[in-house]
Amino acid sequence: xxxxxxxxxxxxxxxxxxxxxxxxxxxxxxxxxxxxxxxxxxxxxxxxxxxxxxxxxxxxxxxxxxxxxxxxxxxxxxxxxxxxxxxxxxxxxxxxxxxxxxxxxxxxxxxxxxxxxxxxxxxxxxxxxxxxxxxxxxx
Amino acid sequence: xxxxxxxxxxxxxxxxxxxxxxxxxxxxxxxxxxxxxxxxxxxxxxxxxxxxxxxxxxxxxxxxxxxxxxxxxxxxxxxxxxxxxxxxxxxxxxxxxxxxxxxxxxxxxxxxxxxxxxxxxxxxxxxxxxxxxxxxxxxxxxxxxxxxxxxxxxxxxxxxxxxxxxxxxxxxxxxxxxxxxxxxxxxxxxxxxxxxxxxxxxxxxxxxxxxxxxxxxxxxxxxxxxxxxxxxxxxxxxxxxxxxxxxxxxxxxxxxxxxxxxxxxxxxxxxxxxxxxxxxxxxxxxxxxxxxxxxxxxxxxxxxxxxxxxxxxxxxxxxxxxxxxxxxxxxxxxxxxxxxxxxxxxxxxxxxxxxxxxxxxxxxxxxxxxxxxxxxxxxxx
Numbered sequence: 159x160x161x162x163x164x165x166x167x168x169x170x171x172x173x174x175x176x177x178x179x180x181x182x183x184x185x186x187x188x189x190x191x192x193x194x195x196x197x198x199x200x201x202x203x204x205x206x207x208x209x210x211x212x213x214x215x216x217x218x219x220x221x222x223x224x225x226x227x228x229x230x231x232x233x234x235x236x237x238x239x240x241x242x243x244x245x246x247x248x249x250x251x252x253x254x255x256x257x258x259x260x261x262x263x264x265x266x267x268x269x270x271x272x273x274x275x276x277x278x279x280x281x282x283x284x285x286x287x288x289x290x291x292x293x294x295x296x297x
Numbered sequence: 298x299x300x301x302x303x304x305x306x307x308x309x310x311x312x313x314x315x316x317x318x319x320x321x322x323x324x325x326x327x328x329x330x331x332x333x334x335x336x337x338x339x340x341x342x343x344x345x346x347x348x349x350x351x352x353x354x355x356x357x358x359x360x361x362x363x364x365x366x367x368x369x370x371x372x373x374x375x376x377x378x379x380x381x382x383x384x385x386x387x388x389x390x391x392x393x394x395x396x397x398x399x400x401x402x403x404x405x406x407x408x409x410x411x412x413x414x415x416x417x418x419x420x421x422x423x424x425x426x427x428x429x430x431x432x433x434x435x436x437x438x439x440x441x442x443x444x445x446x447x448x449x450x451x452x453x454x455x456x457x458x459x460x461x462x463x464x465x466x467x468x469x470x471x472x473x474x475x476x477x478x479x480x481x482x483x484x485x486x487x488x489x490x491x492x493x494x495x496x497x498x499x500x501x502x503x504x505x506x507x508x509x510x511x512x513x514x515x516x517x518x519x520x521x522x523x524x525x526x527x528x529x530x531x532x533x534x535x536x537x538x539x540x541x542x543x544x545x546x547x548x549x550x551x552x553x554x555x556x557x558x559x560x561x562x563x564x565x566x567x568x569x570x571x572x573x574x575x576x577x578x579x580x581x582x583x584x585x586x587x588x589x590x591x592x593x594x595x596x597x598x599x600x601x602x603x604x605x606x607x608x609x610x611x612x613x614x615x616x617x618x619x620x621x622x623x624x625x626x627x628x629x630x631x632x633x634x635x636x637x638x639x640x641x642x643x644x645x646x647x648x649x650x651x652x653x654x655x656x657x658x659x660x661x662x663x664x665x666x667x668x669x670x671x672x673x674x675x676x677x678x
Contacts, residue, residue: 219441
């Protein structure tokens with residue numbers, strides 16, 4: 159049994175407060191980049207500090223994909239989720255088959271799960287779970 | 298900068314033809330364009346070709362069968378906008394005076410490509426692609442936003458496909474010369490909500506070619522050659538710079554550049570060919586090209602203005618939805634169709650008296666960008 163590997167380093171991690179996406183914030187202009195950028199994508203300056211986006215977001219829109227590919231069987235759900243600092247993140251949504259698509263504006267929470275297997279290892283990535291009733295952290 | 302003219306255009310058959318090689322498809326289109334231009338292939342001074350899948354020395358592979366050797370040949374890739382990039386590259390070389398006469402070719406064998414029968418993915422290392430994004434997924438999410446922000450309905454999206462197939466039924470070169478009803482489009486297999494199969498362009502093999510020339514050469518071969526009045530190619534911008542996903546701002550920027558160069562306004566345009574790989578995106582392009590005010594794309598569609606006989610027919614060729622979409626060929630093919638419109642050679646789908654035409658093509662997606670490449674050309678007679 160081998161340890162699961164992240165889809166790539168530096169995108170997300172588990173913390174005591176739950177999973178979080180890892181972004182970078184420009185100390186000059188304040189722009190937040192996800193995935194984290196080596197220099198500010200907005201103003202070009204190099205001074206970036208790491209920032210955690212946390213796990214709470216709000217659904218912008220979603221769709222069910224009815225054709226699979228080499229990783230995902232047909233019927234998986236994806237969407238854009240708006241995270242703190244206005245960061246728009248594409249991800250899969252944990253929706254059971256037959257369940258209605260969550261409405262735009264639905265609070266969502268991040269989870270880190272094995273998304274597929276590669277060379278006999280689980281590959282870890284993130285997806286969002288509807289969290290109705292949970293206060294959205296989206297400013 | 299010198300003026301540049303379209304001298305001749307040509308297309309191969311479009312359809313599922315896995316037995317036909319790149320040289321065969323590209324050669325058919327190139328020979329047709331050379332014959333249409335009335336030139337001898339030995340006069341060609343430069344060749345720009347584009348292909349997305351399994352690309353290697355595409356220009357040379359095609360032109361060696363046409364007696365064209367010992368000239369500059371360049372092979373470009375820019376996803377679905379690759380053909381537009383070949384056109385743009387040749388345009389620049391003629392405008393700058395490097396050459397007087399050349400050919401741009403786009404060709405694709407989708408049925409033999411690694412993605413045959415699949416949803417077209419981004420680059421294999423793209424983050425969003427690894428998480429499940431593909432082209433129809435991108436446009437399905439945009440369509441979901443159009444329903445939330447623009448009052449668009451699934452019937453509106455289906456109507457775009459109905460319109461495309463109404464036109465395609467008139468075009469002998471279309472892969473599908475068949476009309477559909479809104480109900481039939483909606484009842485076809487769901488691909489990614491709300492996009493159904495008949496709102497997706499089919500997998501298609503084919504090629505298109507355009508012979509272009511400087512004014513001095515053009516006037517020897519044509520009494521009223523079609524002028525390339527505006528030419529723009531621009532890369533995408535960061536997604537965070539757009540307020541919502543209901544615009545593809547690179548398309549708007551390419552259009553603004555082309556309009557400015559051509560000295561025309563969107564209201565001057567008589568006919569448009571654009572990227573309708575998925576029906577719903579056409580509504581976004583109406584707004585990005587300035588064919589209507591921001592937010593009025595659905596209204597423009599419903600008004601019938603973009604249909605046959607309307608004020609500004611869009612995709613009278615039948616578009617990618619009914620013609621098919623051999624990726625790198627489409628950016629060249631839209632130049633062919635606009636040229637035919639301006640020459641009055643478009644048969645049953647001719648826009649009467651068309652003098653100004655616009656050919657748009659977008660291509661590619663990558664995490665963090667609105668899209669990868671956007672091109673607009675404005676042709677006039």
